[in-house]
Amino acid sequence: MEHHEPVGGRRRTAASVPDLVSRAREGQPRAVARLISLVEDASPLLREVMAALAPHAGTARIVGITGSPGVGKSTTTNALVTELRRTGRRVGVLAVDPSSPFSGGALLGDRIRMQEHALDPEVYIRSMASRGHLGGLSWSTPQALRVLDAAGCDVILVETVGVGQSEVEIAGLADTTMVLLAPGMGDGVQAAKAGILEIGDLYVVNKADRDGADQVRRDLRGMLGLAERREGAWKPPIVPTIAQTGQGVDDVVAELERHWAWLDASGEQQARRTRRARDEIEAIAVTALRARWGDVHGRSELDTLAVAVVDGATDPYAAADELLAAFAD
Amino acid sequence: MEHHEPVGGRRRTAASVPDLVSRAREGQPRAVARLISLVEDASPLLREVMAALAPHAGTARIVGITGSPGVGKSTTTNALVTELRRTGRRVGVLAVDPSSPFSGGALLGDRIRMQEHALDPEVYIRSMASRGHLGGLSWSTPQALRVLDAAGCDVILVETVGVGQSEVEIAGLADTTMVLLAPGMGDGVQAAKAGILEIGDLYVVNKADRDGADQVRRDLRGMLGLAERREGAWKPPIVPTIAQTGQGVDDVVAELERHWAWLDASGEQQARRTRRARDEIEAIAVTALRARWGDVHGRSELDTLAVAVVDGATDPYAAADELLAAFAD
Numbered sequence: 001m002e003h004h005e006p007v008g009g010r011r012r013t014a015a016s017v018p019d020l021v022s023r024a025r026e027g028q029p030r031a032v033a034r035l036i037s038l039v040e041d042a043s044p045l046l047r048e049v050m051a052a053l054a055p056h057a058g059t060a061r062i063v064g065i066t067g068s069p070g071v072g073k074s075t076t077t078n079a080l081v082t083e084l085r086r087t088g089r090r091v092g093v094l095a096v097d098p099s100s101p102f103s104g105g106a107l108l109g110d111r112i113r114m115q116e117h118a119l120d121p122e123v124y125i126r127s128m129a130s131r132g133h134l135g136g137l138s139w140s141t142p143q144a145l146r147v148l149d150a151a152g153c154d155v156i157l158v159e160t161v162g163v164g165q166s167e168v169e170i171a172g173l174a175d176t177t178m179v180l181l182a183p184g185m186g187d188g189v190q191a192a193k194a195g196i197l198e199i200g201d202l203y204v205v206n207k208a209d210r211d212g213a214d215q216v217r218r219d220l221r222g223m224l225g226l227a228e229r230r231e232g233a234w235k236p237p238i239v240p241t242i243a244q245t246g247q248g249v250d251d252v253v254a255e256l257e258r259h260w261a262w263l264d265a266s267g268e269q270q271a272r273r274t275r276r277a278r279d280e281i282e283a284i285a286v287t288a289l290r291a292r293w294g295d296v297h298g299r300s301e302l303d304t305l306a307v308a309v310v311d312g313a314t315d316p317y318a319a320a321d322e323l324l325a326a327f328a329d
Numbered sequence: 330m331e332h333h334e335p336v337g338g339r340r341r342t343a344a345s346v347p348d349l350v351s352r353a354r355e356g357q358p359r360a361v362a363r364l365i366s367l368v369e370d371a372s373p374l375l376r377e378v379m380a381a382l383a384p385h386a387g388t389a390r391i392v393g394i395t396g397s398p399g400v401g402k403s404t405t406t407n408a409l410v411t412e413l414r415r416t417g418r419r420v421g422v423l424a425v426d427p428s429s430p431f432s433g434g435a436l437l438g439d440r441i442r443m444q445e446h447a448l449d450p451e452v453y454i455r456s457m458a459s460r461g462h463l464g465g466l467s468w469s470t471p472q473a474l475r476v477l478d479a480a481g482c483d484v485i486l487v488e489t490v491g492v493g494q495s496e497v498e499i500a501g502l503a504d505t506t507m508v509l510l511a512p513g514m515g516d517g518v519q520a521a522k523a524g525i526l527e528i529g530d531l532y533v534v535n536k537a538d539r540d541g542a543d544q545v546r547r548d549l550r551g552m553l554g555l556a557e558r559r560e561g562a563w564k565p566p567i568v569p570t571i572a573q574t575g576q577g578v579d580d581v582v583a584e585l586e587r588h589w590a591w592l593d594a595s596g597e598q599q600a601r602r603t604r605r606a607r608d609e610i611e612a613i614a615v616t617a618l619r620a621r622w623g624d625v626h627g628r629s630e631l632d633t634l635a636v637a638v639v640d641g642a643t644d645p646y647a648a649a650d651e652l653l654a655a656f657a658d
Binding site: 047050054056057143273278281293305307312313315316 | 375376379380382383384385386387471472475599602603604606607609610611613614615617618619622631632634635636638639640641642643644645646647648649652653
């Protein structure tokens, strides 16, 4: 399916990678979609794609959007796209929330679901599979971000479900992590206590017209106030919104811009990009090593060593030494 | 503090590792505590400790206990220790829940908090630091489990907080993952929907005398009933308890025993031990590699490569190749 386009029944040979990249940079959504498919499917062309993208990536602001199901993440994402477009920015959306109406499909057909933006060539929407119900991000998320970045997206919104793994992982990938809460969720403040207070750069209290919204804001303000922050550190703002009507979404964008200015001025933007690149290189290297470990001397060296540890014939440290020695051969 | 004991003001030279291991196996809590400290502090003796433990570990049943704050994890853990002791088993407890009354301290002083079992030489209680508020397990958790296992614990209870990372990680470490719920928590069923249905081998509905407990059981039964299971697969039971009075805790132990029998009969026990050993070896090998990557040619090769990726001078795949090549030199 990736190697020809069905439009008009006309068959077309696969475009070369440099051609795809230049078309993506010109703003052709179909080329962007093809490139993401290539990285997502771990195509043999993956390395060539990444090499061709390298000189062009590194300017997008990556915004992670997380929160429990029901707080209005998709509506907020949609309203944010509208507002960011109003400011003239090219916008990418990666939906890794299995409950998002944007996610579920694998190809550009998803765009149809986001009616309002479906025909806007300056908006790329893409869903990605998560790693199971606990919501871990797909291994190819950093690569997909790189495609959207190189394609000239000024802002990339990554919508994740706020449970388990993905909210931890998104904080590692994003420049700005936005945590959504809403009144009447019951678990909102509980979740906040449990961990999201460490990851949010920006808190949005959505459904601000509903009973209890003020209480959520007060609770949140109280808890954020208790956090110790270094001199000059970013103090996460709390923004009330009614995403359904778009109310307050301009304030969210204003706070995003303020955060980006702080990231630049503090050197944190460069630090986050470097940390991300570090994590990405390391993950690729470890994946390559794991593939080799599973296949040294024609069978799984690692499995053999694991059985020896279970049998008490060796210990995990000695086994790790053997594994590394086998690899260095 | 680790190299002499304050008892009676008498200084003592550090015991040898083989001596510590044999004293731990004889059931001396102080030797067990010393060994756990050695692995937790990544002592230079760590490798010697692990090698000395290897022939003796591999028989304990590891039970992960997870659930939201407030469901009664610590009370249940305490009641389970009582019941398991009644059946004559030696019991270890690792508390990695920052909200647990068992955790917080670093040394054996914790035992005092668990008054009922403080003087029982067949019960080892140990708290471990978690990796931050999202509750990831400490890197040394598998090693600490190995100490308790080699010290002859028949059952090791690992109490973790049921948010974020730790509930995912405990499912990877445990033979049996026990998920606690309670009525009136609001987020109980929500949490259940979000992911715990994938990890539980045994569900405990605590505070079973309270309003709403039956509803929690019904909801849970309904959701578990929807899960597709292979022929012969384990069907997680739901056990109501009132941990405060001990009611139902004997049923929990009976279900644990039934699960252990199933693990043995199905071959899953061996498979889980092997998978754990595999993960442990791999984690140690990757940690060793990371240390080298951070220190090749006298400076951080990885940092240099990360900056090159950020600058667009190279891409992450080419950088990973360079990293592995530098290591193989």
